[in-house]
Amino acid sequence: MRSLMTGAVVAGTPLLYATLAEVIGQRAGVVNLGLEGVMLVGAVTGFVTTVLTGSATAGVLAAALAGALLNALFAWLVVDRRANQLATGLALMFAGVGLSALLGASYVGRPITGLVELPVPGLARLPVVGPALFSHDALVYAAVPIALLMHWGLFSTRWGLAVRAVGENPVAAFAAGRNPRVVQYQALLLAGALGGIAGADLSIGVAKTWAEWMTAGRGFIAVALVIFARWQPRRAIAGAALFGGAISLQLLLQTRGIPISPFILDMLPYVLSLAVLAAWGGTGRRAAPASLGRVFQGSQ
Amino acid sequence: MRHPRLAPLARFGGLLVIGLGAFALLLLVFGRNPLRAYADIFASTLGDSYGFSETLVKVAPLLLTALAVAVPSRIWLINVGGEGQLYVGALCATWAALNLADWPRGPLLAVMALLGFAGGGAWAAIAGMLRARGWASETISTLLLNYVAILLVHYVVFGPWRDPEGLNYPQTTPFADGAILPAWPGSRVHLGLLLGLLAVAAFAFVIARTRWGLEMRAVGGNVEAAHRLGLPINRYVIVLMIVGGGLAGLAGMTEVSAIQGRLRPSLSPGYGYTGFLISWMAGGHPVGIVVAAFVLAVITAGGDILQMTQALPGSVVNILMAVLLFVVLGRPQARA
Numbered sequence: 001m002r003s004l005m006t007g008a009v010v011a012g013t014p015l016l017y018a019t020l021a022e023v024i025g026q027r028a029g030v031v032n033l034g035l036e037g038v039m040l041v042g043a044v045t046g047f048v049t050t051v052l053t054g055s056a057t058a059g060v061l062a063a064a065l066a067g068a069l070l071n072a073l074f075a076w077l078v079v080d081r082r083a084n085q086l087a088t089g090l091a092l093m094f095a096g097v098g099l100s101a102l103l104g105a106s107y108v109g110r111p112i113t114g115l116v117e118l119p120v121p122g123l124a125r126l127p128v129v130g131p132a133l134f135s136h137d138a139l140v141y142a143a144v145p146i147a148l149l150m151h152w153g154l155f156s157t158r159w160g161l162a163v164r165a166v167g168e169n170p171v172a173a174f175a176a177g178r179n180p181r182v183v184q185y186q187a188l189l190l191a192g193a194l195g196g197i198a199g200a201d202l203s204i205g206v207a208k209t210w211a212e213w214m215t216a217g218r219g220f221i222a223v224a225l226v227i228f229a230r231w232q233p234r235r236a237i238a239g240a241a242l243f244g245g246a247i248s249l250q251l252l253l254q255t256r257g258i259p260i261s262p263f264i265l266d267m268l269p270y271v272l273s274l275a276v277l278a279a280w281g282g283t284g285r286r287a288a289p290a291s292l293g294r295v296f297q298g299s300q
Numbered sequence: 301m302r303h304p305r306l307a308p309l310a311r312f313g314g315l316l317v318i319g320l321g322a323f324a325l326l327l328l329v330f331g332r333n334p335l336r337a338y339a340d341i342f343a344s345t346l347g348d349s350y351g352f353s354e355t356l357v358k359v360a361p362l363l364l365t366a367l368a369v370a371v372p373s374r375i376w377l378i379n380v381g382g383e384g385q386l387y388v389g390a391l392c393a394t395w396a397a398l399n400l401a402d403w404p405r406g407p408l409l410a411v412m413a414l415l416g417f418a419g420g421g422a423w424a425a426i427a428g429m430l431r432a433r434g435w436a437s438e439t440i441s442t443l444l445l446n447y448v449a450i451l452l453v454h455y456v457v458f459g460p461w462r463d464p465e466g467l468n469y470p471q472t473t474p475f476a477d478g479a480i481l482p483a484w485p486g487s488r489v490h491l492g493l494l495l496g497l498l499a500v501a502a503f504a505f506v507i508a509r510t511r512w513g514l515e516m517r518a519v520g521g522n523v524e525a526a527h528r529l530g531l532p533i534n535r536y537v538i539v540l541m542i543v544g545g546g547l548a549g550l551a552g553m554t555e556v557s558a559i560q561g562r563l564r565p566s567l568s569p570g571y572g573y574t575g576f577l578i579s580w581m582a583g584g585h586p587v588g589i590v591v592a593a594f595v596l597a598v599i600t601a602g603g604d605i606l607q608m609t610q611a612l613p614g615s616v617v618n619i620l621m622a623v624l625l626f627v628v629l630g631r632p633q634a635r636a
Contacts, residue, residue, distance in 0.1 A: 033380075033439065073626075083629035086378050086439055087580050091625040094573070098618030102330060105613045212615060220443045263455040270447045277436035277444075 004248050005132035009140060010206055011251075012244020014039075016143045017198035018222035019229060019236040020150055021067075021191040026226055027154060028187035029167040029180075031293040033089030034074055035195050036219025037096020042067040042196030043203035044104040047210040051107060056115045060139065060200050067196020068189045070096065075188040079181055085293045097213060104210045114208040115139060115201075139201045144237055146194075151233040163187050167289030195219075217270065224273040228280050230287040239276075246272050312591065315631060319624035326619060332610055340609045341602030351601075353487040357559065358597035360489075361386070361551035361568070363496030365575025366593055367503055368420075368548035370584040372438075372540045374507065374516040375533075379541065381427060381442025382548040383572025384449030385420035389549020390556040391453055392419030394472060394563040397479035397556075398461065405478040412479060413553050420549015421542040423449060428541030432534040438541065446572065454565050461563065472563040481558035492554030497590070499547060504586035516540070548572060570618075574600060577621050581628045596621065 018035060025032045032038075046063030050056050074092050077083040115137035123134040154160035162183050165173035170180040202218075203210050221243060228242075229235040250265045258265075324334035345355045365382040372379045393416040400408055423445060430436040454470070456462075463473040483490040507513040519526040519536050527533055551571060556563055578596050582588025603617035 033443070077626060077630045081630040083626075084580075087576075087625070088629050090380060090573075090576060091622045091629065093622075094577070094618045094625070095622035098616050098620075098622065101613040101615040102619065212613070217444070217447050220440065220447075223440055224444065261455050261459050263451045263458060267448050267451050270444045270451075273444050274430075274436070274441060274448075277441060278430055281430070281434075281436040 004245070004252055005128070006135075007248030007251060008241060008245040009132060009136065010244070011247040012240040013136075013140045013143045014198045014201040014206065015218060015222055015225065015243050016147060016236060016240035017139075017194050017201060018219060019225040019240055020147055020233055021194035021198060022222050022226045023229065023231055023233055023236060024150065024154075024163070024187050024194070025071075025191040026292055027167045027231060027289055028163045028184045029170065029289055029291045029293065030075075030078060030184055030188060031085050031089065031223075032071070032074060032092070032188070032191065033086055033220070033223065034070075034092025034096065035089075035191075035222055036215055036217065037093040037099075038067045038070050038192055038195035039199035039202070039215045039219050040096045040100040040213065041070050041103075042199030043214060044100040044107075044199075044210055045196065046200030047112070047203040048103060048107055050112050050114065050204050051110060056113070056204050059204050060115075060197060063196040063200030064193040065196070067194070067199065068192035070099075071188045071192025071195065072185075074192075075185050079184050079188075093219070101212050104212070107210050109209060109211070112204065112208055114204040137205050139197065139205050143240075147233045147237050154233065159186075164289070167291060170291055198222075221269055221273050224277050227288075228276045230280070231289065232287075243269060243272065308588070309591075311631075312588070315627045316595065316624070319620070319627045322623045322627070323620040326623075332612065337606055337610055337612075340605050341598065344605045345598045345601045350487075353484075353489050355594070355597050355601050356489045356493055357487075358571075358600050359593050360492035360496050361555055361571045362575055362578060362593040362597055362600075363500055363589065364492075364547045364551035364554075365571045366578035366582070366589045367496075367499055367575075368424075368544040368551075368572070369576045369579035370582070370586075370589060371503065371544040371547065373579060373584050375520045375536055375540060377428075377431065377537060377540060377544075378439045379424065379427070379442050379544050380439055380576055381424055381445050381545065381572070382551075382575045383568065383570065384442070384446035385423045385545040385548035386552035386555070386568055386572050387446075387449040387453045388423040389416035389420035389546075389552030390563060390567050391449075391456065391552075392416055392549070393553035393556055394461070394475075397475045398472060401476040401479065403478060408478045409481060409557070412557060413550060416549045416553025417546035418549070420552060421546035423549070424541040424545020425538060428538040431541070432537045450565075453563065453567065457563055457565055463562070470565055474562045475557065479557060480561060481554060483558060488559065490554065490558035492551070492558055495550065495554065496593075499550075500586050500589055507586075548575070551575075569600060569603075569614075574621065577625050580625060 018039060022035055042063035045066035046059040049062035050059035077088045078085050117135055117137055120134040124130045162178045166180045166183045173180055202214060225239040228239045246268050250268045253265055254262050327334040327337055344351045346352055368382040368385060369379050393412040396412045396415050427438040427441040427445060430441050431438040457470045457472060461472045463471055481490045481492060515531055519531055519533055555567055574596050578589060578592040581592040599617050599620055603614045606612045607614040
């Protein structure tokens with residue numbers, strides 16, 4: 001039970017960062033299926049920077065920067081060039097797969113210290129919740145506060161109002177004196193940074209190594225989680241915890257030698273994502289930003 | 301450029317040059333010689349008859365996986381599940397190859413093709429049904445189903461279907477001769493290429509000359525109006541997903557039968573995803589699909605070469621494919 005909870009927190013953290021990245025972009029009306037690629041580039045940049053500088057902090061910052069840069073390219077294509085969001089996002093995924101392979105080619109499998117655990121004095125000794133909640137690295141501790149901060153930012157600040165207005169109705173937002181283009185760029189740069197951090201958390205926080213395509217579809221799971229979260233950062237916490245739990249359970253069953261094929265167990269997060277989509281996708285659609293992607297709902 | 305028929309080709313050529321140039325710049329940044337890289341790619345794929353035949357071997361599944369995207373895209377459906385549909389098609393075809401091994405070649409191959417189509421189609425139908433009921437966007441569900449399909453193939457080749465004499469390789473027993481698609485003598489170019497070309501021709505015919513093609517254009521153009529006309533929109537959603545998925549499943553059947561001769565986990569180097577790029581580059585146009593499939597077959601084959609001669613990871617060609625699609629998607633558009 002204890003290791004299940006600890007595992008859920010560890011596996012849920014990159015998912016939470018990734019889901020927040022997708023939430024902020026979609027709130028501004030842009031679907032980014034390239035999140036998977038952004039995470040990969042973040043993962044490799046964070047890892048290589050950590051190897052070269054010896055500083056995991058520098059790694060996280062570099063990953064955020066790299067993610068934002070890649071998303072800037074995406075923003076230019078979908079905002080300025082009016083390219084189809086879904087197709088461009090998938091092309092971005094391809095670019096991320098290739099770029100990360102190229103950048104990380106000579107670093108595959110290298111071990112690093114990575115992010116160090118910072119046990120909270122006193123609390124870390126508590127039974128069960130101590131190891132599960134209070135013996136992690138800084139990125140894990142920061143994840144939930146960042147989600148709450150983003151929730152507040154989206155729903156209680158003028159900037160958040162502008163982002164939501166652009167996602168609902170760019171024409172009205174423009175008439176009200178907001179430039180949708182600027183707002184969408186801001187949201188996508190922030191999303192890129194968060195996506196980069198999500199990847200860095202995988203490479204220098206969880207795995208402490210780099211392997212090609214190590215995100216294994218987490219970027220797509222995050223897109224499904226956005227729907228579960230109804231585009232609310234606060235609900236994303238619950239979604240990430242649920243999926244972190246599923247991944248953790250799957251790993252736990254494998255190490256316990258349960259007589260189920262590991263390949264069947266590996267399906268769990270994807271099948272769960274599909275179930276969540278089917279359960280929340282229909283009723284949840286009303287919660288979606290009205291101008292989301294436009295092509296997303298069909299006609300352009 | 302004046303000639304109306306040459307204009308799209310000239311445009312495609314121009315975009316190709318921009319894409320190749322951008323990738324060359326990137327290679328320069330990473331200290332590689334882009335001219336050498338391109339020379340290696342072209343020499344190995346177009347330079348001799350063996351290389352050319354191996355390129356055609358890759359064109360065959362790409363035509364089918366591109367159609368898997370192009371068919372549903374007639375009515376704005378975005379099928380990104382070609383990869384998974386290909387794997388399920390291969391899985392179903394393999395079942396026939398292993399269990400009906402004593403059948404004569406003709407009927408066995410027909411059953412394998414049928415099961416391949418049915419398997420891929422059924423896999424895509426899941427996404428089609430979710431979409432038709434308004435439960436989930438087919439884009440995300442097809443993506444997620446890819447992972448499940450590939451794991452399913454891993455499960456059978458590591459588990460129940462594993463060849464006990466496979467020397468620790470996860471794979472099924474080799475297929476009987478009757479389950480192998482005929483190939484052009486002296487090469488690996490197989491009947492799947494003809495099948496792919498026929499499928500493209502059939503697609504071109506249906507969209508241009510049949511009532512279905514017209515109705516698809518109506519649904520694709522204006523759902524609301526099509527609905528008022530009484531067109532069965534949900535039926536089109538499910539049927540077109542099944543046909544698309546079926547074609548990808550057929551690609552899985554031809555790969556497993558003609559190229560692998562047994563089911564292996566490394567069935568496809570991402571043919572499903574490459575098919576998606578091809579269809580979008582071609583704008584879903586039949587002739588464009590054939591041209592783009594050939595170009596991307598050259599690039600796919602080139603990835604293996606770059607790995608050997610330039611010490612680049614094979615997946616760098618993903619960058620080239622992405623850049624090409626970026627160029628196509630970001631081109632100045634006449635707003636339709």
